[in-house]
Amino acid sequence: MRRDVFQAIADPTRREIINLLAAKSLNLNAIADNFKMSRPAISQHVKILIECGLIKIKKNGRERFCEVKFQKLKEVSKWVEQYSSFWNNKLDALEIYLSDIKTKVEPKK
Known part of the structure; x- marks a missing residue:
């Protein structure tokens, strides 16, 4: 079966394995020691x-x-x-909108 990166990181165990290996290289036994599952299960991940x-x-x-x-x-x-980028644009638009509302609602001094 052809797998991609997104399938790999979809699983929390695999994400945690990546986090462990980001710090240093480990053998399979050292990786398995960090989980409450069998070594064959870790090997599959x-x-x-x-x-x-x-x-x-x-x-x-x-x-x-x-x-x-x-x-x-x-x-x-x-x-x-x-x-x-999409969400930054949406949040910028929301900030402008809220600023406009605040300007209209605040009493003039």
Whole structure:
């Protein structure tokens, strides 16, 4: 199944895995230690994050460490940014509207 970044971050466990890995690379056992779920369940979440390109595995001897690929999160950032601009325009319009109402309602001195 083809997955995308938005499917990956839709799950709170996967978002928390990304948060953990943002601080430092961890092996699967270290990631699993932070959750009250089985290691196979964590492995499934990690697999999805790998498929979506949000994390990569680096081998160090016999250990496998997960690292975040932050550049892939730019896709999410760009999508959110378009709505940020939309809401900024709406809030600016609301501020002007409220200022106009306040001017009309305030008694003149």
